[in-house]
Amino acid sequence: MEMAYLDAGLGAGITVIGAGVGIGMIGKSAMEGTARQPEASNDIRTSMLISAAFIEGVALFGEVICFLLATK
Amino acid sequence: MMASKKYSYILLFNLLLALVIVAPVKAVEESNNKVDILGKLQNHSYLDFTPIGKLELPLLFKDQDGWHFFSSTTAAINSNQGYTDEHYLAHPNADKKIVNGVIKPIAYHLVREDGGHIDYNFSLSSHLAFFLLSGIVLGLIAFPLKSKYASGIGRTSEPKGTFQNMFETLILFVRDDLARPNIGEKKYLFFTPYLLTAFFMILFMNLFGLMPFGVSSTADVTITAALATMTFLVTQIFASKDHWMHIFWFPGVPTPIRLILLPVELVGLITKPFALAIRLFANMASGKVLVYSIIGLIFVFANLFGDAVAYGTSPIIIAFALFIFMIKVVVSFLQAYIFTMLSALFIGMAVAEHEHDHEHESH
Numbered sequence: 001m002e003m004a005y006l007d008a009g010l011g012a013g014i015t016v017i018g019a020g021v022g023i024g025m026i027g028k029s030a031m032e033g034t035a036r037q038p039e040a041s042n043d044i045r046t047s048m049l050i051s052a053a054f055i056e057g058v059a060l061f062g063e064v065i066c067f068l069l070a071t072k
Numbered sequence: 073m074m075a076s077k078k079y080s081y082i083l084l085f086n087l088l089l090a091l092v093i094v095a096p097v098k099a100v101e102e103s104n105n106k107v108d109i110l111g112k113l114q115n116h117s118y119l120d121f122t123p124i125g126k127l128e129l130p131l132l133f134k135d136q137d138g139w140h141f142f143s144s145t146t147a148a149i150n151s152n153q154g155y156t157d158e159h160y161l162a163h164p165n166a167d168k169k170i171v172n173g174v175i176k177p178i179a180y181h182l183v184r185e186d187g188g189h190i191d192y193n194f195s196l197s198s199h200l201a202f203f204l205l206s207g208i209v210l211g212l213i214a215f216p217l218k219s220k221y222a223s224g225i226g227r228t229s230e231p232k233g234t235f236q237n238m239f240e241t242l243i244l245f246v247r248d249d250l251a252r253p254n255i256g257e258k259k260y261l262f263f264t265p266y267l268l269t270a271f272f273m274i275l276f277m278n279l280f281g282l283m284p285f286g287v288s289s290t291a292d293v294t295i296t297a298a299l300a301t302m303t304f305l306v307t308q309i310f311a312s313k314d315h316w317m318h319i320f321w322f323p324g325v326p327t328p329i330r331l332i333l334l335p336v337e338l339v340g341l342i343t344k345p346f347a348l349a350i351r352l353f354a355n356m357a358s359g360k361v362l363v364y365s366i367i368g369l370i371f372v373f374a375n376l377f378g379d380a381v382a383y384g385t386s387p388i389i390i391a392f393a394l395f396i397f398m399i400k401v402v403v404s405f406l407q408a409y410i411f412t413m414l415s416a417l418f419i420g421m422a423v424a425e426h427e428h429d430h431e432h433e434s435h
Contacts, residue, residue, distance in 0.1 A: 038170040046253070052419065053410050057347040071110060 008070035012063055019059030026051050099194070109364040113243040113291050113357055115197045117145050117180050121285050128180075131195040136188055145177045154185045161185065180229060199289040204275035206289070213239065226302075246412060247270050254416035256424065263419050266306055270299060271412040278404030282397070290407075291356040293349065300349035344418055346412060355362040355407050359400045366393045 030048040034041045074407040119127040128144035141150035148155045157177035160168060169176045184190070196204075217239055225232050231240050246268050274290060281288020289295045317323060319337040322330050371391050374382035 017145075046413075049410065049413070051238050053351065053414060054347075060350055063358070064350060064354055 004069050008066040011013040012071065015059050015062035015066065018062075019055055022055040022059075023052050026055070093354055104353060108259035109361060109368065112364060115292055117182070117195055117197055119198055119201060119285070119287070126180075129196045129198070129201060129287045131182060132193075133190045133195055134192040135184060135190045145180050145182055146174060148177050149183050155182055156185050157181065158183045161187070185229055198287045199292045199295060201291045201294050202280050202287045203295055205279065206273055206280060209276055213272075217243075242271070243268060248415050250409075254413065255420040259423055261309075261339045263306070263416070263423075265303075267412050267416055270303070270415060271408050274299065274352065274411055275404060275408040278408060279401075281356065281360070282400060283406065288356050288360060291360055293353045296349040296352040299352070299411070303348060303418065304345040306415075307418050307422045310419070312425050314424065314426045315422045344414075348414060352407055352411055355403060359396070359403055363393055363396050363400070366396060 008048075026048055030044050033044045117129050117131060119129065121127060128146060130144065131140070131142045133140055140148075140153070140287055145157070149157055157179055158181035159178040160166070161183050169178055176329065182190070217236060220232075220236055221227055226236060226240060231237050246263050248259070250271075251264045251267050254260075255263055276297070277289045280286045281291065319341065320334060322333045322337070325333070366389060370382050372384050373385055
């Protein structure tokens with residue numbers, strides 16, 4: 001029973017590492033792109049949000065699984 | 073020097089506050105009142121106006137005896153038709169909570185005394201009530217706006233008044249920044265009404281959850297799943313021939329690869345609305361859990377280090393909870409935006425008609 005809580009906590013942490021690295025890389029590239037081409041910042045922002053939403057979606061799957069483990 | 077003086081004032085203030093409120097908190101601890109954080113996310117058959125009371129909602133369901141309608145959970149328990157509260161079924165020897173000769177429910181979850189199943193439950197629950205409330209508010213806003221635009225205000229002349237100006241900003245944002253670039257010049261006007269409805273519906277549901285006594289319906293996976301299903305249906309019903317071609321018989325690649333791509337594309341068809349539903353649900357639910365968890369830290373500190381530490385840290389914790397609440401306002405808008413934008417993107421991908429040169433190459 002307690003192991004499920006440990007699993008859920010570890011799983012949530014590991015999921016957040018992956019999502020954080022992914023979204024950080026998107027943000028880095030988007031900032032570089034905007035700095036090089038400020039006139040394209042609107043398009044860059046839209047594509048950045050779309051990619052971030054996809055990464056976030058995958059991360060949330062992981063978090064939901066951890067949530068289910070913790071509330072079992 | 074100044075800073076340390078300031079901190080000492082804060083500390084003094086907290087100590088005074090501690091002395092004033094120590095007695096009631098002790099009383100709460102002794103009565104063993106546990107705050108059920110996950111219970112705040114669940115769908116209840118009542119609206120919680122806690123200091124005032126609970127407003128029970130009507131029940132409509134079908135079980136093995138047929139359809140039943142009760143005006144409230146209390147009425148159903150006291151009707152002598154074989155229904156009881158889940159709490160009383162689980163604890164048969166416990167004393168029942170009786171107010172003015174009427175048995176009151178504790179868990180507010182109606183079950184059959186013989187343990188039978190309730191097959192179809194069409195009861196008005198708290199999430200559904202706020203879903204309907206959002207719909208009514210949306211109607212109250214949309215129809216006056218529609219008649220204004222129909223009479224020419226905002227089309228041939230400038231929009232008039234705060235009300236129209238405020239919503240025109242959002243409506244034009246959805247039309248020009250979400251629908252037009254993602255769906256394309258030719259078809260975007262046809263899908264704008266759906267995107268506007270989804271945007272405002274999600275926005276209102278999110279914002280109602282932040283109001284006092286409010287319940288955020290979007291923190292319920294069934295409601296987000298319903299919204300995502302609507303996007304899925306709109307996408308598939310209005311999909312172009314090319315969309316189905318790309319799923320079942322991918323153009324421009326050899327046949328073995330087509331057979332590999334077929335299941336991949338079919339799974340992709342389902343994962344898009346699934347991710348939409350889970351994303352909205354998880355964002356709204358996690359925000360709610362986060363606020364309650366941060367407030368709960370006060371009580372964790374009280375248990376671990378004593379009351380003084382809890383009172384000392386409570387201003388910081390409450391300020392942090394307030395900060396998270398502000399973020400939740402932003403997230404309410406952001407999630408409505410992301411849901412609408414991804415819906416527009418999926419619709420745009422499905423309705424796009426490709427130039428037909430690459431298909432001719434494959435034949």
